[in-house]
Amino acid sequence: MDAEASPPRSISSHLRGALGACRDVLAHLPRFALDIALPTLCVSCREPVDGEGVCAACWARLSFIERPYCPRLGIPFVYDPGPDMLSMEAIASPPAYQRARAAVRYDDVARTLVHALKYQDRTDLAPAMGRWMARAGGELLAGADMLVPVPLHWRRAWRRRYNQSGALAHIIARQSGVRVRGEVLRRVRATEQQIGLSRAQRATNVQGAFQVSQDRQADVQGRRIILVDDVLTSGATLDACARALLRAKAARVDVLVFARVVESR
Secondary structure, three states, X not given: OHHXXXXXXXXXXXXXXXXXXXXXXXXXXXXXXXXXXXXXXXOOOOOEOOOOOOOHHHHHHOOEXXXXXXXXXXXXXXXXXXXXXXXXXXXXXXXXXXXXXXXXXXXXXXXXXXXXXXXXXXXXXXXXXXXXXXXXXXXXXXXXXXXXEOOOOHHXXXXXXXXXXXXXXXXXXXXXXXXXXXXXXXXXXXXXXXXXXXXXXXHHHHOOOEEEOHHHHHHHOOOEEEEEEEEEOXXXXXHHHHHHHHHOOOOEEEEEEEXXXXXXX
């Protein structure tokens, strides 16, 4: 009796497996059709690319920041001035944060990537950008307790629907194992866009804009924190964030960004 019953069960099992496979194929058909009709384009040059992000030619044009660079601000040197030599910027105007690192220079391709992530809902770019940041910030991440993305004011966050700094921070967390604590720092005052403002105007614009809530002070106290953002230009926003965290008794604040502006000498 058992021998006679087993074949139907086997056939039924095979049928269920075949139906499941058919469902998987049908579920992916729209994506296959879309890939054929609208091939993925390089975000920079708009040429078709195998995968997502940038093509090989544009990737080669990204200017990754490697040593030698200023140990404090991560500004690349033209030549190696020797160990522990600081840049003129670090000597003349040291920021509140301890160290800064960036994956790439803020050139044409990097600007296109940042703007696509920030303003065009290209969240698919965050994984590659975050991985490059994790590589650039290895020495910072090794001693860090938490990642804190630079927060948006709630009105701007509502318009954009997501925080690009938070998206990058979560990729870095996956790469490094350092947890993201996006709730500890708040932007308590809406500020103007920094684009077009002078260095002094940028600093004034973000003065007092960030705060650690009273109920989060204990989370920050004594912790080694890495601020995460997409671009470092004058450093005014990151400096204001670092001051807020240090007022809450953070042990140390470092900065990790995707791209930084490097002035030509």
